[in-house]
Structures are given as structure tokens and as C-alpha cells.
Amino acid sequence: MTNLHRAEHRITVQAPAPTVFALIADIDAWPRIFPPTVHVDVLERTADEERIRIWATANDSVKTWTSRRVLDPAGLRVSFQQEVSQPPVAAMGGEWIVEPQPGSRTLVRLTHDFRAVDDDPEGVDWITRAIDRNTDAELGALKRAAEQAAGAGGGALSLRFDDVVDVAGDPAEVYDFLYDAGQWEKRLPHVNRVGLEESTPNLQLLEMDTLTPNGAVHTTKSVRVCFPTGSIVYKQLRTPPLMTVHNGRWRIEKSPSGCTVTSTHAVVLNPDAVVPVLGEGATVQDARDFVRDALGRNSTATMLLAKEYAERAVRER
CATH class of the missing domain: 3.30.530.20 (START domain)
Known part of the structure; x- marks a missing residue:
């Protein structure tokens, strides 16, 4: 013993x-x-x-x-x-x-x-x-x-939201696009640089430089747990200053026309970063709106490109 x-x-x-x-x-x-x-x-x-x-x-x-x-x-x-x-x-x-x-x-x-x-x-x-x-x-x-x-007000720092895209294509093709994040530098306009490690099958360490609308670059580092071919769960180990926690999930479900892709984000805001990041007079609600817009825009752009990828595969068969 x-x-x-x-x-x-x-x-x-x-x-x-x-x-x-x-x-x-x-x-x-x-x-x-x-x-x-x-x-x-x-x-x-x-x-x-x-x-x-x-x-x-x-x-x-x-x-x-x-x-x-x-x-x-x-x-x-x-x-x-x-x-x-x-x-x-x-x-x-x-x-x-x-x-x-x-x-x-x-x-x-x-x-x-x-x-x-x-x-x-x-x-x-x-x-x-x-x-x-x-x-x-x-x-x-x-x-x-x-x-x-x-x-009082602690709940205002947490938000969770979904974005959904319908795809007339094979769920496996959508999953492949989301799983193969090493190609995102070539495939996603808002991604500047990607580093991807996968020493254990379906367990990935992903580092990315992402462009914001104002031209700033954010470096994020995430762990991704992949469940072929239905979902990918991730957690950012290195978040932008406005967030203390950022978890997410890509979920792919079959539908009569092909599949539905859902991107879920769960975020905890950093109240001390609201004014330094967004400017004097900014509130927690402003931060909620900013994060909802920024994350939703990027994830929706990714899902639309996955949709294009999967639907092109259907046309080329």
C-alpha cells in the first residue's frame, strides 16, 4: 500500500x-x-x-x-x-x-x-x-x-447567451470546421494567429490573436474538450481584461434540413476594468452590451463560415 x-x-x-x-x-x-x-x-x-x-x-x-x-x-x-x-x-x-x-x-x-x-x-x-x-x-x-x-448587484456581472445558425449540410462537416481550429487563421477574418496543441485526442490547447472592430488585438488561450461530432466545450485560461471568466460551447444538432449550430457563451465581467476599457462614465450594463456584441459577432461569423464550408461540400458531391 x-x-x-x-x-x-x-x-x-x-x-x-x-x-x-x-x-x-x-x-x-x-x-x-x-x-x-x-x-x-x-x-x-x-x-x-x-x-x-x-x-x-x-x-x-x-x-x-x-x-x-x-x-x-x-x-x-x-x-x-x-x-x-x-x-x-x-x-x-x-x-x-x-x-x-x-x-x-x-x-x-x-x-x-x-x-x-x-x-x-x-x-x-x-x-x-x-x-x-x-x-x-x-x-x-x-x-x-x-x-x-x-x-447587491452581483448577478449583473454574469451573462449567458446563445447564437444559432441553421445549416443545409452534414453535421460532421460543421464539426470538422469547428474542431480544426488550426486552420482558423486562414479561414476566419477576425483571427490573426493560431497555435493549437492536441497531445491527448480530443483535448486541445488553443491560443489565438483576435482582432476587435477598433483594430486592437486580444490574445486568448483556451482549453477545448471535443465530443465528436456533437459539441466542443471550451474555457479561456487567458481572457481579455473586461472578463474574469469566459466559457463556451459549440453544439451541433441534426435537423430536417441538415443541422442547427448553437454557440453558447457564459461570461463573468470584471467590474474594475469597465472604465479603463470602455472609458469614463461606462457602466456594467455598457460592459454587458459590449461583450454580448463582440462575442456574438465573432461566434456568428465563425458559424456562418462553417455553414458555407458544409454547404459547399454538399454542392461539390
């Missing part, structure tokens, strides 16, 4: 314990709340237990694993245990513990216990660094999200 290692991290949040617990319990919201979490699939769910597959960054790489979570709302605890881990992790478990404090404050403790494959010291060090880095990011993000949720 390999050695069991333990770690505990803490943070105090200026928000009521039920608010904090609700954010921890809502696994569907994790990609929006927690920086390391790229995507979560709920495989099984009952009232107090979930089996999930999660994709997350760890020490500048992306890992995926399957975990079982047990929720205890009365005790304000969520325990977790990985069922299928990825090396160098041999086993991993832990618990979120939410403890009410005086003055509507909450202490959050996040514990981990883990074993490394073959007790390899380098593996233990890698896991320890990953836990420290991710837990610090998660607890800091949880604090911000809970305090915004408990305060």
Missing part, C-alpha cells in the same frame, strides 16, 4: 454559510466559478449523491477524472472520492467543510488525501503543487463569487 498524504486549506468568506455551501454544491456552475475547472459532466445524480466526470487544469496541463460526491446540506459538507484518477495520482479524496462564523462570515476548509503512483517522490511533489495551486485558486474564486452573490 502506498503512503497516504493529507492537505488542508482554509479561507474566510464574508457571506452566509448557506450561500457558500450552495455554490460548492452546484457542480454545474463550477466551470463558471472555479478557474481550474474546464468542464463537468454529471454521469449519475440522486438527491444527495453525484457521480461526475471533470476536466480541469493542473500544473499547466489538463487532466480528467471520475469522482463520486456525497452532499450533506444539513451538515454543510461535501465529500468527494475519485473513482478513476490520472497518473501521477493513484487515489484522491477529500471534503469541503463549511463552518458558520459570527457576523455572517463563513470559514471554508478544503481537505485532500491522496496517494501517488508507486509512491514516486516526483509524483508526490507534482500532486502537492497541483493541490496547493488549484485550491488557492478555487478558494479565492469561491470567496469572490459568494461575496458577490451576497451583495
Whole structure:
């Protein structure tokens, strides 16, 4: 039996314990709340237990694993245990513990216990660094999200929207266009430069320089999880200053005429960047409108070019 290692991290949040617990319990919201979490699939769910597959960054790489979570709302605890881990992790478990404090404050403790494959010291060090880095990011993000949720107007910083395009073509052709992002520099007018890595099949690291209407260039870096041939989920690791979080999904569904393509964006705005980016007097609503227009315009342009690509393939058959 390999050695069991333990770690505990803490943070105090200026928000009521039920608010904090609700954010921890809502696994569907994790990609929006927690920086390391790229995507979560709920495989099984009952009232107090979930089996999930999660994709997350760890020490500048992306890992995926399957975990079982047990929720205890009365005790304000969520325990977790990985069922299928990825090396160098041999086993991993832990618990979120939410403890009410005086003055509507909450202490959050996040514990981990883990074993490394073959007790390899380098593996233990890698896991320890990953836990420290991710837990610090998660607890800091949880604090911000809970305090915004408990305060006035916090909800105005979040927005989610869809853009839809109908295609008279093969869904597989549309998927190929969206999947092959390495060609976007040639295919998309608003993309200046692309770097694409895919060391694990269907798990991509995409870096892009994108042009804005005023001629500025934004560099973004994203993780993309690809599900042939129905959807591609992504999370930006490096966002423009106006956003603290940007998640998205391309979804392709068959239709009588061919297929329907939907681009979904989920964004959390950075209130401190509104005036520096948009100018004196700009408001959060101005930022919402700006981001909605900019992201929607680019994603719709991409879908229209995917439509052209797929429909041309039909004509040339």
C-alpha cells in the first residue's frame, strides 16, 4: 500500500454559510466559478449523491477524472472520492467543510488525501503543487463569487447567451470546421494567429490573436474538450481584461434540413476594468452590451463560415 498524504486549506468568506455551501454544491456552475475547472459532466445524480466526470487544469496541463460526491446540506459538507484518477495520482479524496462564523462570515476548509503512483517522490511533489495551486485558486474564486452573490448587484456581472445558425449540410462537416481550429487563421477574418496543441485526442490547447472592430488585438488561450461530432466545450485560461471568466460551447444538432449550430457563451465581467476599457462614465450594463456584441459577432461569423464550408461540400458531391 502506498503512503497516504493529507492537505488542508482554509479561507474566510464574508457571506452566509448557506450561500457558500450552495455554490460548492452546484457542480454545474463550477466551470463558471472555479478557474481550474474546464468542464463537468454529471454521469449519475440522486438527491444527495453525484457521480461526475471533470476536466480541469493542473500544473499547466489538463487532466480528467471520475469522482463520486456525497452532499450533506444539513451538515454543510461535501465529500468527494475519485473513482478513476490520472497518473501521477493513484487515489484522491477529500471534503469541503463549511463552518458558520459570527457576523455572517463563513470559514471554508478544503481537505485532500491522496496517494501517488508507486509512491514516486516526483509524483508526490507534482500532486502537492497541483493541490496547493488549484485550491488557492478555487478558494479565492469561491470567496469572490459568494461575496458577490451576497451583495447587491452581483448577478449583473454574469451573462449567458446563445447564437444559432441553421445549416443545409452534414453535421460532421460543421464539426470538422469547428474542431480544426488550426486552420482558423486562414479561414476566419477576425483571427490573426493560431497555435493549437492536441497531445491527448480530443483535448486541445488553443491560443489565438483576435482582432476587435477598433483594430486592437486580444490574445486568448483556451482549453477545448471535443465530443465528436456533437459539441466542443471550451474555457479561456487567458481572457481579455473586461472578463474574469469566459466559457463556451459549440453544439451541433441534426435537423430536417441538415443541422442547427448553437454557440453558447457564459461570461463573468470584471467590474474594475469597465472604465479603463470602455472609458469614463461606462457602466456594467455598457460592459454587458459590449461583450454580448463582440462575442456574438465573432461566434456568428465563425458559424456562418462553417455553414458555407458544409454547404459547399454538399454542392461539390
